Amino acid sequence: MNKxxxxxxxxxCIGYALWHSSEAYALRRQTKKVANKAQVEAxxxxxxxxxxxxxxxxxxxIDFKAKRQSVINLVERAKKYLEDNSxxxxxxxxxxxKSFVDGELYIFLFDMEGVCFAHAExxxxxxxxxxxxxxxxxxxxxxxxxxxxAGGGWTNYQWNKATQTAWIQKVVKDGKTYAMGAGYYSHxxxxxxxxxxxxxxxxxxxxxxxxxxxxxxxxxxxxxxxKFIIGDLxxxxxxxxxxxxxxxxxxxxxxxxxxKAQDAKGKFVNQEIINKLKETNNGVWVSYTSKRAxxxxxxxxxxxxxxxxxxxxxxxxxxxxxxxxKELVRKGYAYMKKQGKTLAANEFTxxxxxxxxxxxxxLVVHDMKGVCVxxxxxxxxxxxxxxxxxxxxxxxxxxxxxxxxxxxxSGWETFKKNKSFEAVYFEKVDLGVESFIVSCGLYPISxxxxxxxxxxxxKSFFDTHERKEAFSEFVxxxxxxxxxxxxxxxxxxxxxxxxxGDDYNLIWSNLVxxxxxxGFKFVEAFITATMRGATKLSYKLNGRTKIAHLxxxxxxxxxxxxxxxxxx
Numbered sequence: 388m389n390k391x392x393x394x395x396x397x398x399x400c401i402g403y404a405l406w407h408s409s410e411a412y413a414l415r416r417q418t419k420k421v422a423n424k425a426q427v428e429a430x431x432x433x434x435x436x437x438x439x440x441x442x443x444x445x446x447x448x449i450d451f452k453a454k455r456q457s458v459i460n461l462v463e464r465a466k467k468y469l470e471d472n473s474x475x476x477x478x479x480x481x482x483x484x485k486s487f488v489d490g491e492l493y494i495f496l497f498d499m500e501g502v503c504f505a506h507a508e509x510x511x512x513x514x515x516x517x518x519x520x521x522x523x524x525x526x527x528x529x530x531x532x533x534x535x536x537a538g539g540g541w542t543n544y545q546w547n548k549a550t551q552t553a554w555i556q557k558v559v560k561d562g563k564t565y566a567m568g569a570g571y572y573s574h575x576x577x578x579x580x581x582x583x584x585x586x587x588x589x590x591x592x593x594x595x596x597x598x599x600x601x602x603x604x605x606x607x608x609x610x611x612x613x614k615f616i617i618g619d620l621x622x623x624x625x626x627x628x629x630x631x632x633x634x635x636x637x638x639x640x641x642x643x644x645x646x647k648a649q650d651a652k653g654k655f656v657n658q659e660i661i662n663k664l665k666e667t668n669n670g671v672w673v674s675y676t677s678k679r680a681x682x683x684x685x686x687x688x689x690x691x692x693x694x695x696x697x698x699x700x701x702x703x704x705x706x707x708x709x710x711x712x713k714e715l716v717r718k719g720y721a722y723m724k725k726q727g728k729t730l731a732a733n734e735f736t737x738x739x740x741x742x743x744x745x746x747x748x749x750l751v752v753h754d755m756k757g758v759c760v761x762x763x764x765x766x767x768x769x770x771x772x773x774x775x776x777x778x779x780x781x782x783x784x785x786x787x788x789x790x791x792x793x794x795x796x797s798g799w800e801t802f803k804k805n806k807s808f809e810a811v812y813f814e815k816v817d818l819g820v821e822s823f824i825v826s827c828g829l830y831p832i833s834x835x836x837x838x839x840x841x842x843x844x845x846k847s848f849f850d851t852h853e854r855k856e857a858f859s860e861f862v863x864x865x866x867x868x869x870x871x872x873x874x875x876x877x878x879x880x881x882x883x884x885x886x887x888g889d890d891y892n893l894i895w896s897n898l899v900x901x902x903x904x905x906g907f908k909f910v911e912a913f914i915t916a917t918m919r920g921a922t923k924l925s926y927k928l929n930g931r932t933k934i935a936h937l938x939x940x941x942x943x944x945x946x947x948x949x950x951x952x953x954x955x
Contacts, residue, residue, distance in 0.1 A: 458554045461569045465494045481505035490931030490954035491872045497566045501528045521545035523586030535566035543582045549871025550582040572871035574834035576703040580685045587699045591689045608633035618807030618830030619747040627696045650675040664688040680704045680746030704746030712812045712827040719750045719825045732761035753824045757785045779803040792824045801843035808840035841951045842936045845875045861886035880946045903927045
C-alpha cells in the first residue's frame with residue numbers, strides 16, 4: 388500500500404514537472420513571438436536577450452538629412468493649410484488633431500508680439516512668450532520672430548533641456564504676419580555645440596546692452612558649475628589677438644596668449660578660427676587634432692562697445708565611443724599592473740600627458756574605500772574620499788561602482804553629471820594587498836545612446852527611492868527625466884501605467900491592449916519581451932517607426948517595466 392502511494396506521488400511530481408516545463412516553454416515561445424512581431428512590423432533588427440545588456444547602439448541610425456526635409460515638408464503643408472482655411476480652423480488642426488503631427492514633429496505658430504497660437508504643449512496657448520528665455524538666457528521666441536521677419540530659415544535653441552533645431556517660415560493671414568515652425572531634437576553634440584555658442588553670444592549681447600562689464604559674461608563662460616558646462620562640452624573665448632578671455636575646462640589659462648598654439652599636426656587652430664571669423668558674420672567650423680583625437684570646433688564672433696572683437700568657441704570629439712573608453716581603461720589597467728599605483732596615478736592625472744587621454748576621455752582611479760587616487764579631469768579631486776558623494780540624481784556613484792566592481796570585476800555604470808548622462812566603464816585592478824578601480828566616463832553623442840542612458844538612470848532612481856517619489860519625478864514636465872523629446876514611461880506586468888512623461892491622462896490606465904498604427908499591441912510586447920531582461924523593441928506611432936529601450940525591475944514584490952523611446 389505504501390509503495391503504491393509512493394509511486395503515485397512520484398508520477399504526480401513528474402507530471403507536474405512536465406506540465407510546468409511545457410508552460411515555461413510556451414511562455415518563452417510567446418515572448419519570442421511577440422518580440423519578433425515587433426521587429427517584423429517595423430523592419431528594425433533587435434538584439435537577442437544575451438546582447439541586450441550592452442546593446443550595440445550604433446546599429447540603429449537616424450537619417451537627419453531626411454528628418455530635416457520632413458520638418459520643411461510639414462511646415463510647408465501647414466502653411467498651405469493656413470492659406471486655404473481660417474486662422475481658427477488652422478490652429479485647431481495644428482493643436483488638436485494629428486493631421487500635422489509627423490512622429491515627434493509638430494507645428495507651432497506665434498504672432499509678431501510673441502503670443503502662442505498653436506503648440507503641442509497646450510498650456511502655452513495664448514501665452515505671450517516674447518520675453519521667454521532659455522536656461523542660457525537666450526530670448527528664444529524673439530529670435531524666432533526676428534528670423535521669420537527676415538524670411539525664415541534654420542535655427543536652434545534650448546527647449547526642454549535639449550537642443551531643438553527648427554525650420555521657421557513667415558506666413559501672412561488676413562493681413563497679419565506670423566512665425567510658423569517645426570523642430571526636431573537630434574541629441575547630437577554637433578547641434579548642442581552650436582546652441583551653446585549662440586546662447587553665449589546672446590548673453591554677451593545682453594551684457595553689452597545693459598552696459599555691464601564684459602568680464603561678467605566671460606566669468607559665466609568659465610564657471611565650472613555654470614550653465615555653459617554641459618557634460619563634456621565647455622566654452623572658451625579669446626580676443627582677435629589670441630588672448631584667452633574665458634576657458635571652461637582650464638580656467639587657469641585665462642589671460643594667456645594662445646595665438647601660436649598648434650595642434651599635433653602643426654595647425655595654428657586659433658589663428659584659423661579668427662581669420663575665418665574676420666571674413667564672415669556667420670559661425671565657422673574648424674577641425675583639428677586634440678589629445679590624440681579629431682575635434683570639431685564651432686565659433687562665432689561678438690563685438691564689445693569699444694569695437695573690439697572676440698571669438699566664442701565650443702568643440703566636441705566625434706570619434707569618442709564606448710569602445711575607445713574601454714580601450715583607454717584597459718591601457719591604464721595594464722600600465723598600473725606593470726608600474727604600480729604611484730607612477731600610474733601621476734601619469735593619469737597629469738593634464739599635459741596625453742598618453743592616457745583620447746579627446747575628452749581620461750582616467751580616474753579610486754581605491755576600494757572611495758578615495759580618489761588619480762583624476763585626469765580634475766587634479767583637485769585627488770586625495771578626496773568620494774564614497775558618500777552623489778550624482779545629480781542623488782545616486783552614490785562611487786559607492787555603486789565599487790559594489791559593481793567587487794561583484795563583477797568590470798562593467799558599465801550610468802550617472803548624471805554636469806546636467807547630462809554619463810556612461811562610465813570600469814575595471815578592478817588588484818595590486819597585491821591593495822585593489823583599485825580604473826574608470827573612464829563618456830557623455831552620449833547620439834539620440835539612441837541618450838535614450839538608453841535615460842532608462843538606466845531612471846531604473847537606478849526607481850531602485851533607490853520610494854515608488855511614489857520616483858513616479859512623481861518621472862512625470863514632471865521639466866523634470867530631471869525629460870530630455871527634449873525623450874521621457875520615461877513605467878508599466879507594471881499587467882499593463883497598468885504609472886508614468887508616461889507628462890501625459891497625466893494615461894496614469895492609472897491599463898494600456899495592455901493599446902495598439903500602434905499597424906494594430907500591434909506594443910505595451911503587451913514590452914511586458915513580455917522584458918521577461919528576458921533589458922531589450923529594445925520597435926513599433927509605429929504617428930506615421931513613424933519608434934524604438935523603445937526597455938528594462939525591468941522588481942520592487943515591493945511587483946515587476947515594473949521602465950522605458951523610453953525615440954522616433955527614427
